[in-house]
Amino acid sequence: MNGPVGSPELTGFKAVAKRFGQVNFSTSYAKDAIGPDFPLAFHALQAPATCGPILIGMAKERFGFDSAMLIGPNDQGGTDATRALAQMYSDAGVEATEEYYQRGTTNFAAIAARIMNNNPTSSSSRRCRRATRPSCGSDGIAGVPAATLFGIDFGTPRLLVVVTIIVGIVAALITLAVTHRFRPEFSSIEENETLAESLGVPVWWYRAIGFVASAGVSGLAGFALVHMLATAHPSSFASFSAVNYIAYAFIGGRGTILGSMIGAGLLVTMQNLFSSQGQFSMALFGMLLIGVVMAAPGGLVEIGRRFLGALRPQPAKVTP
Amino acid sequence: MNAMTPTVAAGALSVEGLGKRFGGLKVFDDISFAVPPGGVLGVIGPNGAGKTTMINLICGMLRPTSGRVMLGDQDITGKPFHVVSRMRVVRSFQQTNTFRSASVEENLYRAQRFSAGDGPPLELDGLLEEFGLAGHLDDPSDKLPYGLQKMLGLLMVLAARPRFLLLDEPAAGLERRERTQIDRLLAHARETLDCGVLIVEHDMDLVKRLCPHIVVLESGRILAEGAPGEVLTRREVMDAYLGASED
Numbered sequence: 001m002n003g004p005v006g007s008p009e010l011t012g013f014k015a016v017a018k019r020f021g022q023v024n025f026s027t028s029y030a031k032d033a034i035g036p037d038f039p040l041a042f043h044a045l046q047a048p049a050t051c052g053p054i055l056i057g058m059a060k061e062r063f064g065f066d067s068a069m070l071i072g073p074n075d076q077g078g079t080d081a082t083r084a085l086a087q088m089y090s091d092a093g094v095e096a097t098e099e100y101y102q103r104g105t106t107n108f109a110a111i112a113a114r115i116m117n118n119n120p121t122s123s124s125s126r127r128c129r130r131a132t133r134p135s136c137g138s139d140g141i142a143g144v145p146a147a148t149l150f151g152i153d154f155g156t157p158r159l160l161v162v163v164t165i166i167v168g169i170v171a172a173l174i175t176l177a178v179t180h181r182f183r184p185e186f187s188s189i190e191e192n193e194t195l196a197e198s199l200g201v202p203v204w205w206y207r208a209i210g211f212v213a214s215a216g217v218s219g220l221a222g223f224a225l226v227h228m229l230a231t232a233h234p235s236s237f238a239s240f241s242a243v244n245y246i247a248y249a250f251i252g253g254r255g256t257i258l259g260s261m262i263g264a265g266l267l268v269t270m271q272n273l274f275s276s277q278g279q280f281s282m283a284l285f286g287m288l289l290i291g292v293v294m295a296a297p298g299g300l301v302e303i304g305r306r307f308l309g310a311l312r313p314q315p316a317k318v319t320p
Numbered sequence: 321m322n323a324m325t326p327t328v329a330a331g332a333l334s335v336e337g338l339g340k341r342f343g344g345l346k347v348f349d350d351i352s353f354a355v356p357p358g359g360v361l362g363v364i365g366p367n368g369a370g371k372t373t374m375i376n377l378i379c380g381m382l383r384p385t386s387g388r389v390m391l392g393d394q395d396i397t398g399k400p401f402h403v404v405s406r407m408r409v410v411r412s413f414q415q416t417n418t419f420r421s422a423s424v425e426e427n428l429y430r431a432q433r434f435s436a437g438d439g440p441p442l443e444l445d446g447l448l449e450e451f452g453l454a455g456h457l458d459d460p461s462d463k464l465p466y467g468l469q470k471m472l473g474l475l476m477v478l479a480a481r482p483r484f485l486l487l488d489e490p491a492a493g494l495e496r497r498e499r500t501q502i503d504r505l506l507a508h509a510r511e512t513l514d515c516g517v518l519i520v521e522h523d524m525d526l527v528k529r530l531c532p533h534i535v536v537l538e539s540g541r542i543l544a545e546g547a548p549g550e551v552l553t554r555r556e557v558m559d560a561y562l563g564a565s566e567d
Contacts, residue, residue, distance in 0.1 A: 184430050191419050198379070198413075199434040199480050200405040 007077035014038045028080070052088045060092055067095040069115060073103035140233035147227050154227065164224040171217045175257055178213040182206060187255070251292050253299025262300050266292075329356035331392045333378070333409060333484045333516055338387035340373055347373050348540035350387070355484060358510060360517045362531030362548065364524075366560065369537040371520040372414065375486045378518070379411040380404040391484075406436035411486035412477045416469035416493075420462035424453055424472055427461050428479050435480035442479055447508055451475070451501055467498050474505055484516040485509055491523045499526055506530055524552065536560070 007028040017024050018038055025044035026034075034041045043050055059065070068089050072082030082098050089096035101111050146155030147163070154163045179186065185206045188196035197203050226232045244267070252263025270288055274281040296303045334354035340347040347370040355361045363371050376382040378389050380401040388397045396404055405411075418427050432441045448454040451471040456464060461472055474490055485506075491499045503526075509515040521527050527534060528548045536543040536551060538560045544551045551557055 184426075184433055187422070188419055188430055188434070191421060192417065194381075195413075195417050195419065196430075196434065197401045198405055198411055199431050199476070200402050200410075200436055201434050202400075202402045 007080050008075075010041065011076060011080075014041055017041070028077075052085060053092065056088055056092045056094065060094060065094065067097075069097050069099060071099045071101065071111065071115075074100035075103055078103065140231055140235075142231050144226055144230050144232060147223070160227060164228060167220050167224045171220045172257055174213060174217055178209065179255070182209065183255075186210065190255075247289060249299075251289065251296075251299060253301030256299075256301050259299050259301040266300070329354065329359075331357045332359075332390075333518070334390045335374075335378065336388045336390060338374075338377060338389065339385045340370070340377060340382065341385045346540055348537065351537075351542060352387075353535050353542070353545070355516045355518045357483070357516050358514045359533070360506065360510075360519065360531050362527045362534035363518060363520045363537060364522070364527060364534055365537035365543075370540060371537055372488055374537070375411055375488050375518070375520060378404075379409060379486055405480070408436055408481065408483040409486065410435070410477050410480045410482040410484075412474055412488055412490060414489045414492055416466060417473045418461035418469055418476065421460055423458050424461055424464070425457040427472060427476055431476035431479035432481075435482075442481055442512060444475060444479060447475060447478075447504065450504060467494055470494060471498075471501055471505075474502075478505065478509055478513075481513060482509075482515055483513070484518065487517060487519045487521075489521055490519065491521060491526050499523060502526060503529060524548075528552070 006026070010024060010026045010028045013022075013024055016022075017040060022040065024038070024041040026041060027044050034043060070082045070086050070089070072078040072085075078100065082100070086096040086098050099111055099115060101108065146153055146160075148154065152159075154160050185196070185201055188199075188201060189203055189206055193203055222237075225236060229236075248263035248267055249260045250263070251267060252261065253259025267285075267288075271281075271285060274284040274288075277284055292300070332354040334352070336352050338351045339349040351374070353361065363374065365371055373382065377384045380396070380399050380403065383398040388395055390396065391407060391409060394407075396407060396409070399407075419430060422430065428444065445454070448457075451468070453464075453468055453472060453475070456468065461469060464472065470490075470493060474487070477485060477487075487502075490502050490505075494501075506517055506519075509517065517530075519527070519531060531548055533546065534548045534551055535545045536557050543560055544554055544557050
């Protein structure tokens with residue numbers, strides 16, 4: 001008599017056990033773990049193979065879902081169990097898809113992205129609108145509820161604009177406070193990291209401050225965007241968008257809020273103008289970037305500074 | 321060679337049995353010496369002897385393969401660069417090294433701001449005037465002539481109010497008439513800060529003027545040490561170092 005054992009052991013045991021007339025008890029999820037081919041194999045517990053169909057039926061009736069994703073390890077035991085469960089969902093009229101991971105992995109970021117992108121509900125916009133389905137894969141998150149603060153509902157368009165402006169002002173103040181307080185450190189690290197460190201600047205600390213402040217301000221911008229659009233779409237946060245945002249800062253002038261605003265204003269306007277040129281739009285945009293970087297390596301704000309500096313009367317130089 | 325180790329002065333900056341390898345390449349091994357507080361130690365040697373690497377190891381830019389760096393009783397071996405600097409062991413660089421777009425005044429302000437020295441900013445007006453920098457306070461540092469940039473870099477190190485100053489070829493690139501400014505800088509550092517100085521230099525006249533004690537590095541070991549007048553006349557030093565140089 002063997003068991004109780006799991007799927008991998010049972011897979012190995014069954015053929016030998018049948019030949020020698022041994023009895024197997026298994027907690028296995030595996031399909032065909034028991035059946036007419038192996039009459040001496042029994043379930044030791046009420047495994048999902050037995051109770052699964054009942055539970056799925058009850059859950060379907062209670063929550064009203066019609067699709068499911070099953071995630072299991074990609075070895076023999078995992079695939080057996082996952083496929084058996086997928087079959088149970090299908091038998092109950094639920095559309096089932098499967099995803100597998102390497103057993104022992106601690107990084108589920110890739111599988112989470114696949115779940116978001118391959119969410120079976122994404123094939124139907126009708127399903128996306130259901131309150132019980134906030135995530136719609138590549139269709140994004142629709143029907144974002146209105147934000148509230150201390151019980152005040154920001155759902156009206158007018159109030160939402162006011163809140164967005166306030167969020168923008170708060171973000172600008174945070175940026176100003178951080179950059180003003182630490183400007184010598186940030187400028188020094190940007191310009192000559194080794195010298196800054198040799199004079200006692202803990203570079204990693206200021207990088208962390210910059211990262212945290214930037215991430216916080218970006219979070220506020222994300223909050224404003226999502227509530228303005230009432231949807232969170234992956235295309236708003238594509239990697240190309242990040243390149244654009246960096247380009248805004250470079251073209252306008254790094255290290256100044258005005259520079260980022262001028263850069264964003266110019267590039268967004270030109271992007272809209274170029275979009276009428278069809279397949280040449282990206283090439284035109286690229287040429288604009290190259291042109292501005294060559295003409296104004298320090299950004300448009302730097303050109304403005306130089307121009308204003310040239311207008312001011314120059315003090316007489318003292319020679320050594 | 322550990323000749324100086326048993327008589328290390330209290331509060332000295334010392335290296336004990338220091339060694340450094342880059343993979344299979346041994347730069348030096350079992351080097352020991354000390355810089356007493358307020359004292360000046362010269363380190364000389366032919367190019368490639370490991371003089372700059374020695375400064376990099378002391379200031380924390382590199383981690384030694386063996387041995388220790390001590391600041392008084394405190395072991396500072398392998399501490400991060402900025403931490404060693406905040407313990408007021410501050411280095412200069414062979415090449416001009418300033419915040420290029422910042423003005424002379426801003427450069428000096430940053431050096432004072434970043435440093436860990438207590439008390440009011442160091443009085444540097446006299447040196448700025450002497451070195452010809454007083455008339456350039458508002459100029460971006462990268463617009464200055466080479467000699468002024470070099471002196472600005474050295475003044476920035478001084479503005480950080482060090483207890484120990486590590487000078488890496490401070491006279492390199494300076495015209496002969498400008499090199500006496502290094503003497504003034506060191507005198508000011510010792511008068512105002514009672515600062516110990518380790519100076520790596522090829523200019524033998526400057527070394528003889530400034531250093532009562534020198535160490536000669538050659539092929540990863542200390543070839544000789546002592547008073548410069550005596551050491552520089554030794555045959556093996558002349559063969560290994562002075563004989564190989566056209567200066």
